[in-house]
Amino acid sequence: xxxxxxxxxxxxxxxxxxxxxxxxxxxxxxxxxxxxxxxxxxxxxxxxxxxxxxxxxxxxxxxxxxxxxxxxxxxxxxxxxxxxxxxxxxxxxxxxxxxxxxxxxxxxxxxxxxxxxxxxxxxxxxxxxxxxxxxxxxxxxxxxxxxxxxxxxxxxxxxxxxxxxxxxxxxxxxxxxxxxxxxxxxxxxxxxxxxxxxxxxxxxxxxxxxxxxxxxxxxxxxxxxxxxxxxxxxxxx
Amino acid sequence: xxxxxxxxxxxxxxxxxxxxxxxxxxxxxxxxxxxxxxxxxxxxxxxxxxxxxxxxxxxxxxxxxxxxxxxxxxxxxxxxxxxxxxxxxxxxxxxxxxxxxxxxxxxxxxxxxxxxxxxxxxxxxxxxxxxxxxxxxxxxxxxxxxxxxxxxxxxxxxxxxxxxxxxxxxxxxxxxxxxxxxxxxxxxxxxxxxxxxxxxxxxxxxxxxxxxxxxxxxxxxxxxxxxxxxxxxxxxx
DNA sequence: AGGTAACATTTGTATAGTTGTATAGGAAAT
DNA sequence: ATTTCCTATACAACTATACAAATGTTACCT
Numbered sequence: 001x002x003x004x005x006x007x008x009x010x011x012x013x014x015x016x017x018x019x020x021x022x023x024x025x026x027x028x029x030x031x032x033x034x035x036x037x038x039x040x041x042x043x044x045x046x047x048x049x050x051x052x053x054x055x056x057x058x059x060x061x062x063x064x065x066x067x068x069x070x071x072x073x074x075x076x077x078x079x080x081x082x083x084x085x086x087x088x089x090x091x092x093x094x095x096x097x098x099x100x101x102x103x104x105x106x107x108x109x110x111x112x113x114x115x116x117x118x119x120x121x122x123x124x125x126x127x128x129x130x131x132x133x134x135x136x137x138x139x140x141x142x143x144x145x146x147x148x149x150x151x152x153x154x155x156x157x158x159x160x161x162x163x164x165x166x167x168x169x170x171x172x173x174x175x176x177x178x179x180x181x182x183x184x185x186x187x188x189x190x191x192x193x194x195x196x197x198x199x200x201x202x203x204x205x206x207x208x209x210x211x212x213x214x215x216x217x218x219x220x221x222x223x224x225x226x227x228x229x230x231x232x233x234x235x236x237x
Numbered sequence: 238x239x240x241x242x243x244x245x246x247x248x249x250x251x252x253x254x255x256x257x258x259x260x261x262x263x264x265x266x267x268x269x270x271x272x273x274x275x276x277x278x279x280x281x282x283x284x285x286x287x288x289x290x291x292x293x294x295x296x297x298x299x300x301x302x303x304x305x306x307x308x309x310x311x312x313x314x315x316x317x318x319x320x321x322x323x324x325x326x327x328x329x330x331x332x333x334x335x336x337x338x339x340x341x342x343x344x345x346x347x348x349x350x351x352x353x354x355x356x357x358x359x360x361x362x363x364x365x366x367x368x369x370x371x372x373x374x375x376x377x378x379x380x381x382x383x384x385x386x387x388x389x390x391x392x393x394x395x396x397x398x399x400x401x402x403x404x405x406x407x408x409x410x411x412x413x414x415x416x417x418x419x420x421x422x423x424x425x426x427x428x429x430x431x432x433x434x435x436x437x438x439x440x441x442x443x444x445x446x447x448x449x450x451x452x453x454x455x456x457x458x459x460x461x462x463x464x465x466x467x468x469x470x471x472x473x474x
Numbered sequence: 475a476g477g478t479a480a481c482a483t484t485t486g487t488a489t490a491g492t493t494g495t496a497t498a499g500g501a502a503a504t
Numbered sequence: 505a506t507t508t509c510c511t512a513t514a515c516a517a518c519t520a521t522a523c524a525a526a527t528g529t530t531a532c533c534t
Contacts, residue, residue: 005508042511061492063519284486
């Protein structure tokens, strides 16, 4: 008779707790030490159970903070119009953006080409972090031509929304000109922001948005946490 | 596999930022709290990174003010001609002098001997602070024979430059007759002026400058902040 | 103009809590 | 005998929170 290991039954019990809604998604589980006394076992045994659940993507832990119930993977449509805020509210999730850095610098060759600028022209750069229900979803970098959008960084600082900021400059609508998607591994800093392990899979998309006249207005790069996002293509709306 | 600690990768990222010139030397870094949100970690983790960088002399912090990019150590040539202003402008740094006290008093035995004066003769004393890019570099004390340079204190008060002041009295050129260098620990008052910790290493130089005829015109003592200055000897120009 | 008081900002310090990792060893199943 | 499961302990790394201390800024009064 192969008895089920203790840790497995603990994992089942905790999984059930989550399913029953006793711990809400995104919420914190009791500390490992507390769970250990609750189940009357050593902390390591609880850890073994949590490791199993973590591997299944049910929970994720942050050193020093606690163990959290993982949110469901996000479906993120990549169509002609990509609007972060819209994408998430449609799914009933609460989006948020966090500014990491705002700076102005000379464009790299790659950036200048994408935006059809002279090499070395000035660009405004917006580095940020996208969150859904408080959980990091993606890192992004938005680059705008400085001469056409002077002071756009101030607008972004106030509202954080690219759509709203561009509207201030008379760009009421913009659509994707080009999108590329590749797979990468998370660097240390990326992993830090996205709260994933170093070396976890990352979806990187590179895209250029243009105004109705076809002039490029934004060159954007986005790094999605592969475990939390599913990109969907097609099915335009 | 020993993963690199989070604080280390932050220190590396910040060091790189400084090296890339994103934060100019002498300039202020974002507040610890801001850096913490930018890197998505707790403030203490940022502090750990800053502590490492501070130990390496890359930054220094002032409570209530901020964290500043430490200026690179200054190469200060001690040759036959020591000109503070020249030394720094050659390195592309902006020098400044700050007067602490100007007074006239009787020379001590040591001072009288160095200047070849009768014991108890009157001397003018110029206590001041040298700065590079706004950062304190050294405390100094310049002593002049009062009978030969009456009213030199007024000249110094106007221009603060020893070279210019001596020129007013017909000393167009002067060179080092003698220089001594020793190491000390900073006293409380010295530390205050130099903005270093009490007990930090201090380079003390004692020197006598003389006119072309070999007559001593100035007896000077300088206390350099050991962390910020490297004295270089030889390689006359 | 100058001083002063109040306030907000920022770094320094202390304490406690939480997860991550390493090591060592006992008990039970194969 | 060996392997797996679990316990026990200790320490490192990071978080969370609160408060102290120094600084810079601004408003206001004289």
